[in-house]
Amino acid sequence: MSFVIDQVRRIDSQFDGITPSLPPSTSEPSSTLARTTRLESLIKSLSLGPSRSLLPAHRIRSILSDAQVSQTCHTCKVYNVSYDVHTETAKQPEPSYEHELEWLLLSKATTQLYGLVLHTMIEQTIPLDDDIWYWDDIRSSYRYAGLYSIQTSPLRFWAWSKDVWHDLRRRGGRLEDGWTKFYELARDVVRQRSLADIQRRVVSPLALVREEALRKRKGLEKIKLLNANALGYLLGEGLSNESAHEEHAIGAAENADDETRTKNRHKWKATVVKSITLMEAVFREVNNPDTKLDSFDDAVTNLVVEDPWWKPYASTGSEAMTLKPEVVAARLENVISKCLPNYTTRTTTLVRKEYGRPSRIVRYWPAVTVALISSSTILRVAVNRKEDIITWIRELGATVIDFWSNWVVEPLKKVIGTIRHDESAEVSILSKRSLEGDRASLERMVVDFAIQHPPEGRNLTEVDIADIRSKVREGDLTPVLVAYEREMQAPLKNAVTGNLIQALLVQIQKTKVDIEVAMSGIDSILKSQELLFGFIGLTPGVLVCIGVYRSIKNTFGSRRGLKRHEKQGQLIRSLRNIDRILAAASVNKYEEISYKDHGLLLCETHILRLSARQTLPPRVFRDFVVELRELEDVRAGYERMNRTLERMWRAYARV
Structure with a gap:
């Protein structure tokens, strides 16, 4: 999964550095000890080892269900009182060990879900290029446009027939009024619609086909750019950004002084709350058909700021402690069971029914028809000879x-x-x-x-x-x-x-x-x-x-040699696309490219890594991945990313 695994493994290792305070003593009830043991086991199952891949969505849901996250807030072990954010206390109360384990489990689940969301967006974005190329071929070639017109002629005839029927019904055409009257009315409707179609196609008989190809290509381009923008936004504002820019928020508090450790001890919980809020907001805007590409970042930011969790809970870890783990688990469950499936379903539906290339049945029915018609002749020749x-x-x-x-x-x-x-x-x-x-x-x-x-x-x-x-x-x-x-x-x-x-x-x-x-x-x-x-x-x-x-x-x-040649060609195309993305990228005052350009760049590096794995020798591939990681790091700055790309062209052109 290319850079997604790298990101998730880095975040997961930082969560592994968190040590919950006050482990349970042997004097605790057996039920409490059994539950903490169960939580520890579930946390290990959510960890991303060196040879493990991301867990599927149903597995994350199953772990959250098995955890049976508590419905009450934590109980303070030091002062034996419940923490209230409106009560001024002299010292910061400490949460229970069980409560800390629940939060750590939620953090691990959020990390897995974060990686799954990134991977899903990449998998939904990359195949769009094939459909875009398909419509480009139709727009640029009369031969392909004519072939597409023949392939889709039954669909257009069916749509035309439905329009005629609805028009006929609208004018009151009924068989009960007599066949002669119904036939005359139907003939008039057909004549009028035929004249209208001729007038629309007077410039070129293939103009309608090319116009349709242009419309569908624009729709696919919008979906691709929205997905890339969402991907870049999640990487720029989500867990990846928090773990890279604010490492003290996840795992660095244990190495700080007492004052800093006390202040930031639970800030990683705020990071988890913020990430869940961010994923929900991104999915809401991506699934919104009225979302505009130019205002996507602002729209997501507004949704995040207006979220009830954002101001009171996403700023400091101490306020995030007041959240019930059950509430956090419920919103995590909402992302898994609703937001992610809705996004996948909507994107797939738009591509298949609205903007994608026709189905195989539509594309190949002329060839199948010719084969069936000529099969009798072929069979007769075979029998005679x-x-x-x-x-x-x-x-x-x-x-x-x-x-x-x-x-x-x-x-x-x-x-x-x-x-x-x-x-x-x-x-x-x-x-x-x-x-x-x-x-x-x-x-x-x-x-x-x-x-x-x-x-x-x-x-x-x-x-x-x-x-x-x-x-x-x-x-x-x-x-x-x-x-x-x-x-x-x-x-x-x-x-x-x-x-x-x-x-x-x-x-x-x-x-x-x-x-x-x-x-x-x-x-x-x-x-x-x-x-x-x-x-x-x-x-x-x-x-x-x-x-x-x-x-x-x-x-x-097997076409291994041909496939190898195709992979080498894909490497060159991906490097060229990355060069074009960087050349046209928008750069802010911090020398960082925009979220949309970053998302497009990551999609290309994902393809680049998959192609290089099957083309380059193992030792060369490891060096190549090091260069890719530097190219994917938007924090390195625009100039350094360009220098990295130039070095890759020089170093791997021969290979």
Whole structure:
């Protein structure tokens, strides 16, 4: 609840600092001890802890009912006499412990109700902007104005029909006088009203719609400004102001000297009385349809000053002590059960029936009608093309399954196999033993050729054969090449009777081995980049799946990304609105903006805090809240508020 919780928690903590005097002794009757224990428990239930929110109105009423606040004034414990404001006494009498607990309970309930009133006014004010934007769109666009005219045409026709009927009845039209006479009279009435409508719309057929939009926008603007003014007035004159400007009135008396403590000991009761009076006066003016915005502050002030509680009880705490707690509880109950519900009901009724946008039924009946009319055609097409549709769905399913299997699952398996060095999943363009077998065959062929055709007619020794083998492994085929050169001197003859064919076949085997060596190098390169190729094969399927998933998510699923973008846009709009409010604000001699501007500012900071909570990181959000609290403090002065806003623009523009 943004700043409302901060305000209520601060006020509540100050009331917690009040210690009722003269706690009951063990000699008190058991009924008195039981009642004080019950009151203490109810007071704790009204406290606002770190993790607790405001209590609802029905819960506050239930606690007040359970408290059974006494109907008599307090009994003095020190002097054993009842306090009378008209009796001059030498010393200030002390109230009973039970009476003090009742007042503390009423104070806690008032604090909770004060926060609930502030929150209700904010919740009633902020949604009005959506309706104001709706009417602005209609006023600024002929397309929207025409659409609105179509949407509301049944309502206008119904209103026109009722006017015709009432006019007809006023002229004495009755079916008992005969159908012919009734029909002629009805036709004349319809003709006259149609001519009147044509004359009103002679300038533009959409002029009436735009005029209606302007009228409703002005009504919403007045409600918004009244609520903002009431909100600012309650913050400027209510418990928040008392606890901030006059802290001695709530919890500071315990730390003062004896004279000040005696004087201000019960002044916090006057603060409670004043706050209840103020809330009633504000609600009375807000609910008054004749209230004018310019005179709102003066009207509320006059109501407060004229209240019977104000002069005798809201000035000093000692006079407030003479009030019966039951009377205070009754007025608190009146605010809970009548003022607050009446305000909510009236504002909601005005927005829904008078100035707000039309209901969903009115806005969407054209689209629903078109859908119903075209549904029969769509159904007929679906029935006639049933087999084609079923085939299309079946093929689509098969395509999706095949795509998932061939382009996602299989490449993923290969990538996993590569990572695990699975030999069956290795990328290879050459069998593992092919090069070794061809090399061994080439070696045997060269050795056999050298043995069959030894150089210089001598037999080869084992050393010579081993040397030939080692040279063949290095690619040296000298014995074969020497014989090939010799045989090429008479190629035709040696092809038939010589060794030319055998030498050629050995070189062909050498060429095959060279090709396999080159292929082996390429194969090694492929194996070194095998994981990269696996991911390249997996990438198209993954990209397609991600694209389809994001499309489905944006269309049918959660729109978290879009909502986050909208929240960021809302942050910028709220900061801009705050800047505009401060730029146009009225400032008094104390450098404080008016109650109306303060209320508008608090509504925007409320939106700002809610949007920032969902957008900013937690640690940044905590710093942001510190800036917001300084911006919400009207007592800081106009210039300091402007500097705070500028600092927020600089610090959080990037975020």
